[in-house]
Amino acid sequence: MKPDLTIVGAGLTGLTAAIEAAERGWRVTVAEAHSRPGGRARSLAAPYRANTGPHAIYVDGPWWAWLERRGLTPPIVEAPRYVSLVRAGGRLGPWPAELSEAIAALPAEAPTEESFRAWLLRHVDTKTAEAIVGVVFIFTFDHDPGRLSAAFAHQRLRRALAGGARYVAGGWSTLVGLLAERAASLGAQIRTQTRVPALPAGPAILATSLATARQLTGDRSLTWPSARMATVDLGLRADGDPGWFRAIDLDDRIYAARYSLADPTLAPPGHELIQISAACAPGERKTDAERRVQRLLDQSWPGWRAAVQWHRSAIRTHCTGAIDPPGTTWHDRPAVSRGNTLTVATDQSAAPGLLAEVGITAAQLALQQLGETPRPTQAHKRA
Template sequence: MKPDLHIVGAGLTGLTAAIEAAERGWRVTVAEANPRPGGRARTLAAPYRANLGTHAIYVDGPWWAWLERRGLTPPIVEAPRHATLVRAGGRLGPWPAELSQVIAALPTEAPVEESLRAWLLRHVDARTAEAIVGVVFIFTFDHDPGRLSAAFAHQRLRRAMAGGVRYVTGGWSTLVDLLAERAAGLGAQIRTRTRVPALPAGPTILATSLATARQLTGDRSLTWPGARVTTVDLGLRADSGPDWFRVMDLDARIYAARYGLADPTLAPPGHELIQISAACAPGERKADAERRVQHLLDESWPGWRAALQWYRSALRTDCTGAIDLPGTTWHDRPAVSRGDSLAVATDQSAAPGLLAEVGISAAQLALQQLGETPMLAEAHMRV
């Protein structure tokens, strides 16, 4: 058996790392501060089973293939065939088919050094460019995606428009339970309600946020730009609901989806769960973002206030994945390897992927780099 491996954080990244490490023969211990595994992928208890973090999974990505190879794919559903409402240029209406056509006609490659907005303005008119910038908000959560690297934004735009997004039946906790059960079955010890005050001795993967990794290590270089997002979750009676599944406010950077339509198990019979994300500009308060969300609901679902049964909101900072500014790529983010026995695997680490896929890719890179410890290497040399 290889020496013990400590993993701090039992979110999707930490659980993936635990499974793969145990498969390779490590004795694994996972420490999780919360009462149950999942990290930001936890799902609230009934009656309204809202997800705490990202709300969908892309089935065209490498992590989905990893899950398939292990028989760990959760039950999923596609987006319902209800209407999608879009606000662009001040007008709220159906998704404009011509916007899809324009996006599809963009060059297949975009430059790293140029901003998305500047690159788009060389190919489309200003109004269309701003609409596309608004679409990019949906999978970056940034308040102004036009400022991001054109290569970074365009690559993810192509994936998002390909339609690979799915929703996990029962919420993210369904997948978390599958991963935790497999990790435990392979011998990994998952210790919940365990807060780690200092770096463990021996090989360690910090599968946390960059901020937590920075605090544990004292390494001030563990930083990268992220987004500020206000999330609003609503439980509503469904008797007066409109005929849309999602609303994308490309002007105000708001995305609202009726997850209860995709998965009725998320809300009691006759009720719906709506989850909403609103990008926050620097300095914008949560209350101001909530007012923008409520204004959009007033337009798109006039009876929502009378149907309201449950409401929660939160301001989330740097917890929606990495964003790359012009002149940078994922290679420029904080390195996964931090020495012979320490690795940092977060959604903002130097690894490829879309949203949470970055942390999972980082965990796999970490295991490759920790694959043979100096102690084992010395033993091999003596032999």
């Protein structure tokens, strides 16, 4: 008998864990509450194939290497060579070259103990420091990344600007489909519309959000800070070209991208898909965040209101991964191992990486913890 492993959640983490576990000889069942796998990485079907969560996949990271080794890399596209429009210090203009120079001149390492803002102020003037804090919003989603650990914010900034970010062609459901197909071909059972109400018996990986893992286990130590933000998605008639691919409000912490410029399959011919993230301070209402987004669009895209065909918006909490306060690193987050047979692998777990990569590395730590039966299954030999 090969051992049985239950994975709760068929998001990126659960599907990656299912593939690797099946490769290692586990008999895997994945229980997924939703009718489709993918979790936050699901995207909508046409006409506007908006992503629910992630946009950028990092081709310089460990997960991409993992996908490459298995022939699972999705088709990707790069950001088009278009202007990035930036609002900083109340003024709208092209991305300031001096900001890139200031970021490049920062020391290669930053301390864990100090806040990002305090550390920046030892190296650049106040205006530049606030602009850099505004840039780091894009990769942390936090309303004030200046309050985070300098080491954490700085590492996110370096990694995100290293040039490894790409977009998954057709939306992230393309990658979810590849992962689910491979998991199934290795013999993993993916049971959709199956909400797990209590901890499974036997070896298990909870590959849910950290909050859901807390509810399932009743373990109140399963908590870690994460950002609060608003998302606004718009499908528009392509009546005119505002001349930018990204509009970034460093003052107000808003990031808007015309993703269908990079990948025209995301919107019908003659239409555009724009997806926008706006940081939300605790207590800020959705309507207020939307108003800030509208103000940026009014300034940067005359006529956008009349072109809107479809829109949706939401406040998102605890779903953009971990953020580390000063004095903490990923080692301090909730441990993956929760006993002999129970593991919790989330994007807020004690694992290294950038955004979705954290859940993936946590899944690998979970499989190490659970021990493996290394003999590959017949299905794996065939794949």
